[in-house]
Amino acid sequence: MKPSLDVRNVSLAYGKSTVLRDISFSVREGEFFIIIGPNGSGKSSLLKVIAGIARPGSGDVELFGRPLRGRSRRTLARTIAVVPQTQPMDVPFCVAEVVLMGRSPYMGLLGMESPEDLRIAENAMSFTGVSELARRKFDRLSTGERQRVLIARAICQQPRIMVLDEPTASLDLAHQVHIMELMERLRSHDGTTIIMVSHDLNLAAMYADRLLLMRSGRIISAGSPGEVLNYETLERAYGCVLLVDGNPVKNVPRITLVPAHALPPKSGG
């Protein structure tokens, strides 16, 4: 399959601080691709570069073989949709209005929605299970509800690539699985490429076709969950003691944090 995303030798600095160093990888069309790594390793910065929000100091990004550089926001928004980290925000709109904003890259100069735009927005709300919330104020929703509304908005863009920054953070277990299943359905039904940042290694292992493990702005490892999630690589990346064994539900590694008090006493001490 052809790559939907090609990142070549990308570096990024904020002022004098370099946060991405010579990053290269590609993502196939319809792939579920998850970026993992410790805090501050550059995951969100990488997503910003991929989505055209941050411009790399050097290197190139291509979407479906065409350079990202120079494309207008409107054109870009028809190819790639971003679901940002959910934070409480002051948005004076109801859910239906927020979701419909996802159609703006397709609307005319007057910004009037067509019956087709409304139909797409309704389908997106139904897909993410937020139709009953349509008239509620967005900023009064729970974190999980807001997350699903932002995903519905992104779906309205009808993107070929969906980029999500920690979409399951602060969600309960059922909602975490729900969000991951929604993404899996988008991938398998529509062939949408899913690129996600996650701190949940076990969830990532269950859903990702491939993982990218970062540390200090560099790629430490990339490949299938089985290739990336071994304890030497993970302990090097995270600097803590982990147990890696087999997941009883799926044939992928399972990661368990080992607290200091659970370690056997050192012999000869």
Ligand SMILES: Nc1ncnc2c1ncn2[C@@H]1O[C@H](COP(=O)(O)OP(=O)(O)OP(=O)(O)O)[C@@H](O)[C@H]1O
């Ligand atoms: N706008 C900014 N200006 C200056 N430094 C920034 C900015 N955004 C991020 N950084 C720094 O860049 C580095 C990488 O941050 P980034 O948010 O990409 O990491 P991350 O892997 O997503 O972290 P986390 O897991 O904590 O969300 C960090 O040291 C951070 O402090």
